[in-house]
Amino acid sequence: MGETSVIESTNExxxxxxxxxxxxxxxxxxxxxAFLGCHLDLREIAWKCYAEFDPRSxxxxxxxxxxxxxxxxxxxxxxxxxxxxxxxxxxRMAVTKIYQSVSAIMPxxxxxxxxxxxxxxxxxxxxxxxxxxxKAYEWMRESGDVTVMYSPxxxxxxxxxxxxxxxxxxxxxxxxxxxxxxxxxVFHEGNVVITGGKCKEDLRTTWKxxxxxxxxxxxxxxxxxxxxxxxFKPHSRLTFVPQEIEALRLKTCGRKRQRRR
Numbered sequence: 403m404g405e406t407s408v409i410e411s412t413n414e415x416x417x418x419x420x421x422x423x424x425x426x427x428x429x430x431x432x433x434x435x436a437f438l439g440c441h442l443d444l445r446e447i448a449w450k451c452y453a454e455f456d457p458r459s460x461x462x463x464x465x466x467x468x469x470x471x472x473x474x475x476x477x478x479x480x481x482x483x484x485x486x487x488x489x490x491x492x493x494r495m496a497v498t499k500i501y502q503s504v505s506a507i508m509p510x511x512x513x514x515x516x517x518x519x520x521x522x523x524x525x526x527x528x529x530x531x532x533x534x535x536x537k538a539y540e541w542m543r544e545s546g547d548v549t550v551m552y553s554p555x556x557x558x559x560x561x562x563x564x565x566x567x568x569x570x571x572x573x574x575x576x577x578x579x580x581x582x583x584x585x586x587x588v589f590h591e592g593n594v595v596i597t598g599g600k601c602k603e604d605l606r607t608t609w610k611x612x613x614x615x616x617x618x619x620x621x622x623x624x625x626x627x628x629x630x631x632x633x634f635k636p637h638s639r640l641t642f643v644p645q646e647i648e649a650l651r652l653k654t655c656g657r658k659r660q661r662r663r
Contacts, residue, residue: 415528419592424530424613427596427605431486431524434493438480438504439514447476450507465500472496476504480513490520490601523599529592529613532621535560538588541619559587559595564608571611584608588616 418425444463448455453476455463462475462483470492474484482500487493501515539552539560550562568581582604587595594612599605 415526418528418530422530425528427525427527427609429488429523429525429602429605431522432488432490432493432520433522433524434484434487434490434497434518435521436482436484436497436501436518437516438482438501439516440480440508440512442476442478442480442504444476444478446507447504451503465503467496467499470496474500476500490523493520494518520600522597523601523605525596525599525605525609527594527596527609529588529594529616532592533588533590533616534619534621535588535590538616538619559589561585561587564611567611567615568607571614574614582607586612588612 444455448463453463453465462477465474472484472486484496487496505513542550547566552560564584564586584596584598596605596608
C-alpha cells in the first residue's frame with residue numbers, strides 16, 4: 403500500500419508526484435495554544451521582546467521565532483496561539499520559549515505555563531494516482547455521507563469528514579483506538595490535505611482510511627495525440643469497499659424511492 407508514516411515538513415512531495423506513488427503524510431503546520439495565567443501588557447512585551455503590535459488593526463502582539471521557526475500571537479488575556487511549527491515537539495518548544503521570554507520581563511512568579519495543548523495539525527500528501535472526484539462524490543453521497551461537498555465550478559477539491567468512514571473501516575484496518583475527527587480535502591491530481599488532527603496518529607489513521615476509500619476511484623492516465631487523458635477504471639478495485647457500506651448505500655436508495663412514492 404506504500405507509505406503510511408507521518409514526517410515533519412519537507413519539500414519531498416514533488417518527488418512522489420513525479421514517480422506516481424503514494425507519499426507519507428508531511429506535516430505543514432502545527433497549532434498549539436497555552437495560557438500564561440495573568441493579564442499581559444502587550445505594549446511592554448512588544449517593546450522588550452521585539453514583537454509586532456498595532457492595537458488599531460489587531461488585538462494581539464505577534465512574536466516571530468527563528469528556532470523553531472514559528473509565529474506566536476499573544477493576547478492581553480494571557481492566551482498564546484502558536485502557528486507554523488513543523489511538528490508537535492517544535493510547537494511545544496516554541497510556546498515554552500515564548501513563556502520564558504515573557505516571564506523574564508514580568509514580576510517574579512506572575513506567570514505560569516498552563517493548559518499547553520496541540521489544537522490542530524495540518525498535513526499534506528499525494529495518494530499516488532489521479533482520482534475521479536465526481537464519481538467518488540456521487541458514491542459517497544449515495545452512501546449517506548452528508549459532510550461531503552464538491553462544487554467544481556467554485557472549487558476543484560472535494561471536502562468531507564473522515565469520521566463516518568473511520569467507523570466503517572475500523573475493524574478492517576485494525577483501528578481499535580480513538581477514531582480521528584479530521585477533515586480531508588482531495589484533488590483530482592491525487593493531492594490531499596488533512597486538517598483537524600490532534601496528534602500524528604490522527605493523520606496516520608486518516609491516511610490509511612483515505613487511501614483505501616479512494617482506491618476504487620483511481621484513474622489511468624494515458625497520453626493520446628500529445629494530450630494527457632484520464633480514463634476511469636470502473637469497478638477495478640471495488641473489493642476495497644466493505645459490504646457494510648454497500649448495504650448502507652442500498653438502504654439509503656430505498657428510502658429515497660419510498661419518499662418519491
